[in-house]
Amino acid sequence: MFPVRLLAFSAVAGVAITVLADQSAKRNALKHVVTKGVGEHFFQLGDINYFSESLNSACEQAASDSDADGSLFPFTHIIADRPVITGSCIEDIVTRYGQEDDVFNEDFLQAIFFTSSSNTASLDASAIQYLSTLGISDLILSKAFADHASNITGSFSVIVLSTANAASLPPGPFIGKLEECGLSMSTVYRLYTDHQRAFVDGVYPASDGTRGHKSFGFFNPEWPLPSIPVPSRIYSWTDDRPLAGQRFAVKDIFNLQGIITTSGSASWTRISGPANVTAPAIQRLLDLGGVIVGKTKTTQFASAAEPWIWDDVYPPLNPRGDGWLSCSGSSAGSATAIAAYDWLDYAIGSDTGTSMRRPAAVAGVYGQRPSQGRMTLEGVTPISHSTDTAGVFCRDPYKWLKFSRLWYTPALYQDRSLTGLPAYDGPHGQGLPKKILYPVDYLPLKHPAAEDVLQGFLAKVTGALDTEIEQFNWTASFEKLSQPADFDLARLLSNLVVMWTYEQYQLVGEPLVAMYEAHHGSYPRLEPPMRDRFRSLDYSAAEHEAARDIRRRAAEAFEQQVLYSTSDICSESIVLSDISTGGLPAYREEKMNMSPNASFLAPPGTAGTSGDFCPFFGCIDVTVPLGQVTYWSKKTLREETMPVTIGLIAKRGCDLMLYDFIEKLADVGVLKTVKAGVQAF
Known part of the structure; x- marks a missing residue:
């Protein structure tokens, strides 16, 4: 402003x-x-x-x-x-x-x-x-x-x-x-009223020369919904910066100077003051001319909690379909905001497990988990330095690509001591992948009509680009890795749990409990699973280091044998990934998902999804909207529409190549801009 x-x-x-x-x-x-x-x-x-x-x-x-x-x-x-x-x-x-x-x-x-x-x-x-x-x-x-x-x-x-x-x-x-x-x-x-309950509060720039922001703190008097202050786009017409006047929402784990970072927790908020410095990732978008209009809701400490688990705040309302579909977690507020409001251009989120890609999938928008280490997370409430990443949601593929190419600058890459992964490979040729791998152990999509949408997408891709579809098996690829010995899906998942649990306890849980008890004399109010996880450390430092070592060696082998580079292509193949529901509705009420015609996003008792693979191997995984299917709503008792999306996975460090691939698909009309509101298309 x-x-x-x-x-x-x-x-x-x-x-x-x-x-x-x-x-x-x-x-x-x-x-x-x-x-x-x-x-x-x-x-x-x-x-x-x-x-x-x-x-x-x-x-x-x-x-x-x-x-x-x-x-x-x-x-x-x-x-x-x-x-x-x-x-x-x-x-x-x-x-x-x-x-x-x-x-x-x-x-x-x-x-x-x-x-x-x-x-x-x-x-x-x-x-x-x-x-x-x-x-x-x-x-x-x-x-x-x-x-x-x-x-x-x-x-x-x-x-x-x-x-x-x-x-x-x-x-x-x-x-x-x-x-x-x-x-x-x-x-x-x-002032726009946040009817979808995606925001914690609106924000606007302080005019005191500090480069900070103020909390807006104005709520609809008829119902306590926040008002979001949006400046005129005309003000930016004399500003030649590449993102001048573009409006952003920011997940409330990123520090913004002058604003308390709530991290989705009332207890955390009670012991926190306004941030003194804006997180470098967010300062980057401000330097590019972006305008931040509000902080968006997240689960407590960016956990994977489903809507019925949320306690301190009311979960956002996914605008798609009947309005009662799951918004997932933990970047639910950002994904909901970009899916709901055409006055918003971008929304920043984060992905440790599936927290960008799953909300993008259920909201039917573009979003990504970038290659591990692509963006510094200084000034961001962490879960795991080993696996935390930052991403952006958008409705328009071209705007999304422009922003991503500008935001992920080498000057803001993370230090490898935090990620525990090898350095990115050197420069590669500008070629596009020749193969799309179809994982037969995770596809087809559950809903036949959704699989038809996916097959139609693949037919268009092979028709427009010099690309072929090849069957692939994730499980077999893990078992064939040259190192570490006896590696399989169970080992992948167990090592992720060790890294997430150990690091979140050290970085968030232990300091929170100590400070809260010192200030208020009691244990903080927490949702499951943090309620028990923050009481004690379940893993030793040696177990944590062993998990990171296994991950590093597995990632080295993965990048040599599964997703690898050739002389002219950064990632020889792209792998398809579905971390949504396969075209079935996932509702925000737990009991509504307990039927053959609905689905949990993470069904109880399942041993992981393909969404866990890039958090482990560090690869880039982009969610793109393909179309929509109808479903019989248990809420409105009529047919509604919901988005169909797919994930595109490429080798770690090949982000620019994957962006070029997506741009080609947008150029030929295979990928399109989605609408805000009830229907994506």
């Missing part, structure tokens, strides 16, 4: 008023709701709620923030990029504002403020005529227009400010107040 503090306004130079106002434009007047803090205004224009920070001006005395006299008014700032402004020029700008921004609307055309980068500028007769048809009340001009302002006559007041040119002020919607010293103003946020 641009803090409007750069303009030094002096006295109003002149005012010409006519009484020929065009009555055709019926606009909603600004309705002041409440003032929060010092000058932070909540107001309405029609049925849309807005928020603005304290008015800014360079008056010798602070501008009055009070709206006791009803003098606050909405206006639109337009930067003139030519000396003479025509009516068609203004019309094009206003039309673009309305088409490309959800914060701006015609109510902000009560007044228009023109500035110019030229020393002198003017409005021609067609411009005056067009402004009259808009029915504006006030035309406010910077001093660049002063020489020609006296020639303007129209159905509006003309106000000239004797101030320097204001080209550094962003264009877009504002609220303002005319005072003796000049024009005080503030940028505005549109």
Whole structure:
């Protein structure tokens, strides 16, 4: 958000008023709701709620923030990029504002403020005529227009400010107040109610120069749902950074300066203060121009808890289908937000076990577990340094690819001492994989119609690219690894459990219990399985180190014998992976999944899924939406639709190759943008 503090306004130079106002434009007047803090205004224009920070001006005395006299008014700032402004020029700008921004609307055309980068500028007769048809009340001009302002006559007041040119002020919607010293103003946020309960709270940038953020803390009075403050996209149009103005939600395990990281736990929140520093992964997206609008819900300490296990917070509502499907865990809030809200561009999550890919699958959006070590997790509540990763959800494959290529910079790779894995291979050729491996021990998808969607996808891939489908067996591939001896699925899973349990106890459990008991004299309130896991350490340091050693040696063999490089291809093959439900509905109520026509995401008693393989071997696993199928809803008692997705697994370190492969599929229309709301397609 641009803090409007750069303009030094002096006295109003002149005012010409006519009484020929065009009555055709019926606009909603600004309705002041409440003032929060010092000058932070909540107001309405029609049925849309807005928020603005304290008015800014360079008056010798602070501008009055009070709206006791009803003098606050909405206006639109337009930067003139030519000396003479025509009516068609203004019309094009206003039309673009309305088409490309959800914060701006015609109510902000009560007044228009023109500035110019030229020393002198003017409005021609067609411009005056067009402004009259808009029915504006006030035309406010910077001093660049002063020489020609006296020639303007129209159905509006003309106000000239004797101030320097204001080209550094962003264009877009504002609220303002005319005072003796000049024009005080503030940028505005549109408020969206989080009906899907995906967010902990909204956030917005602090204007105190600290680079921190403030918790918004405003909830719908009819029901305690958070309001999310969203700035105008127009403000970013003068910013040339690659992600300028793109809106992000961030999983509430990533530190954001000025905001308490709750980690999904009321007990953790009670012993935590606001973060002093933003996590480097999040600072990276801010540096690229991104705008953070809120922190999203997570399970306690990013566990794999299903919705019926959540205790401290109400689990997010997956918007797909009947609205009662599982949102999975632990990045459920981020996946739900991106699936539900078209005003949101990206949502950041994390994946230790399946916490990115499974929510992406049930929400029908793009998401990934990157190669292990691809992004630093400094300033992030950990589970396991050995297996934690950070990913991003998005509805648009091209936007998702652009962000991923920008975000995962080598400067932010993790130190290998944390991951315990070998270094990535050196540079590889730019070729794309020639084989897609179809794991017969984990496919086909359970729902025949979903398998038809998958087979249709594969037919399109082989038809568009020089790629063939080959049958494959995960179980056999493990048993054939040259090292360690006698490696199999059971050993893979047991070693993951050792790493997760040991490291989360050391990094989170033990410090939490000690600090909570010191401050509050009791054991913290925890959900299963942390309730027992944090009481004592189940594994020794030697067992943990042995598990990491087995993993390292198995990963070396895996990258030589299963997913390996050739002279011109980083990963010779891509493996398909389904960690969702095979096209069957998984509900947010436990008992609703206990029937042949529904499925748990992780069925009780099963020995792992293909979602466990990349956490162990460190490979990249991307979830992509393919289509949708119908199901008979136990909630609405009618047919509904749910997404069908698939995972694409490539060798560790081959992220850019897999991104290129996905881009090719998007180019030929095999992968498409999904919609927000009930249906993905």
